[in-house]
Amino acid sequence: MLLLVDAQEGPMPQTKFVLKKSLELGLKPIVVINKIDKPAARPTEVIDEVFDLFVALGAKNDQLDFPIIYANAREGVAKHALKDESSDLTPLFETIEKHVPPAPQRLDVPFRMQPCTLDYDNYIGRMGIGRVYEGKAATGSPVTIKSPDGTARTGRITKILVAEGLRRVEIPEAIAGDMVILSGIPDIDVGETITTDPDADPLPAIAIDPPTVSMTFGVNTSPFAGREGSLLTTRHIRERLEREVETNVGLHVKQVRGKDAYEVSGRGELHLAVLIEAMRREGFELEVSRPQVLMQTVGGERREPIEQVIIDVPEDCSGRIISLLSQRKGEMVQMQSKKGHVRMEFDVPTRGLLGFRGEFIIETRGEGILTHAFMGYAKHKGHMPGRTRGSIISMENGEAMAYSLWKLQERGILFITPQTPVYEGMIIGESSKPDDMNVNPIKNKKLTNVRASGTDEAMKLISVQKMTLEQAIEYVSDDELVEVTPESIRLRKKILKGYERKRSEK
The missing domain is CATH 2.40.30.10 (Translation factors)
Structure with missing residues (x-):
């Protein structure tokens, strides 16, 4: 087994997960320190971090005596020591041949x-x-x-x-x-x-981590349903999900009682987003809900999934990131500062990471690295604040006009451009206030037969924030849905009519 570690970033959450499984199986990993050509590479320190990780995971003495290879995979070069000269991967192959014994081939026993x-x-x-x-x-x-x-x-x-x-x-x-x-x-x-032997002992079971997040998949019920996709019905969605479950062992699907919808559970929002994107490219139209974290009750105590989060950010961003994760019930475990960058390790509830990636990118100006992995379940951390701003909602059907959007951009952040088709109940932006705002985005400037004085203010529209699928899933609230089609990603209210939403709130 080869344990590949970045010479600059060091062990990541996924490194810990893979190494833990390997050590439990009794394997003796060969550590490969890759990307030694990076300007900020620190191979010696990374080896110490890898050794500490082995110790923390309870490695045996023979597993702690691991061979080390330094590599630059892009150039196809591997070395036994940093000072060695090499032009190919021969040192890596020699190490594998020396330290990885051939599997025993017992042919005289049952299959x-x-x-x-x-x-x-x-x-x-x-x-x-x-x-x-x-x-x-x-x-x-x-x-x-x-x-x-x-x-x-x-x-x-x-x-x-x-x-x-x-x-x-x-x-x-x-x-x-x-x-x-x-x-x-x-x-x-x-x-x-x-x-082939009915009396043979079964092999040790493979542990599969349980789902931590669920979403509801349903038929697209918006006024634009059927315009862009070819697979539209409940039957199409059911058959596709049943086919996915055949190979995706971490996915669970069950029908929502009394509705033409399915509750799909997986190991994180990214796991489900990959499935949604695949269905979208295949021609499906569907609507999906906000991710919901799956809780457990053990001995009368409510428990929730916890994830290990490792963050690398510039030093000037660290304070804001610590503040954001503290608000999301995160607990800092470790912090290291090196060469203008800070590496922080947190234990954060899974629900605290929903919607965090977008904020993280903004706060770090795209310079941060965020990785996380499932750790286990722990006592529920209590109430967590959600989105603090309301939605800007269309109250009309038609095409958005530049004049209306020019007036509306003062009230928040817009998600659409002029001539974008809209419908009643569709979310077209984020309000600057906590409450939702119903607006008319199709209203145009009134024209008269009186000649303009030439002093009319020029309409300048601020560039809009285009939502990706992952951002849309993170953004929506419990009373909102993401409409997914092969060509578009739209946000909408579950209840489209404004007067019906008011009635349901009473």
Whole structure:
């Protein structure tokens, strides 16, 4: 196992996550310090940080004695020591050959394999992908599938595939040590043991982190529904989500009772945003809600997911970032200052990170680096302030006019440009005040047959803030939705009519 670490940034949250899993499996990593050509590279200090991380994760003595390789992957160069001369990756390959023992190939025992990931084919169905632990099995072999909970069922291998470059090639037999793709078991899942011996012991289960965030996916119900997409119905959305669950093991889907909508749970808003973007590019139209953090109740105590956050920012931005995360119930664990930059580590509730990335980019002027990873569940941190500004909402259907937007830009930040189609209930900007503001963006300047004096003020529009999908998901409140189509991302109120919103608030 190669542990790749940036020579400037050092260990990141994802480094800790991957290393923890590797150490638990008893692996002995080879540490590769990459990007040693960076001007601000600090390989010696990074090695100390990596060693401290090994110790913090409870590495054994033999795991602490890890070999080190210095690399510049872009140039294809690796070295045993910084002062060495090298022109290729030979030192890395030699280290792998020396320190990574070949996997034992036991062929005289029953076949055992454990899928570590899944794939899906419209003709073959669900397929399990993983390494054959021991034994061998041929196409057509009857097998027993053992779940981590102790239950067992039978099946039959219909196809065995291996990857050759970008192609998949069918082979007649899988033997110990092979990375294979098995089909024929329609309900196979990650962590189950596939064996030819019904009495064989199952392999240790693979732990899968639970979902921490959920969103509601529904049919697009805006007045513009059907204009830009081709996949519009509940059936289309249901089939697409069911297909995604076949391979995306961290995703959970269930139908919302009494509604043509689905609650989709995943490991963070980015996990769900990737799915939404993929569906959008496939031609789907849908509306999605604000992400909701999934809580747990243990022994009568309410608990929420906590994430480890590592931030690298210029020194002059650190105070503001600390203040922002403190407001979001974040607790600082560590802080280091080096060469004009500050690295800070926080433990922050997942709900405190919703909408934080946009503020972070603004406060650091795009110079900061933000990474985070799931840690576990902890006691609920209490109330957390939400968005402090209201929305500017269209109260008419039509095309936005430059004259109206020119007047409205004094009242907040606009999200649309002139000639943008709008509808009643669509959010066209952010108000400078806490309350929502209903406006008429399609009103044009009244024309008369009287010649203008020439002193009319020129209309100058401030550049608008175009929302990306991630920004839109972070921005919306509980009473708002994101309308996603192949060509547009719009924000809207759940209740479009203004008088109906007022009635619901009473």
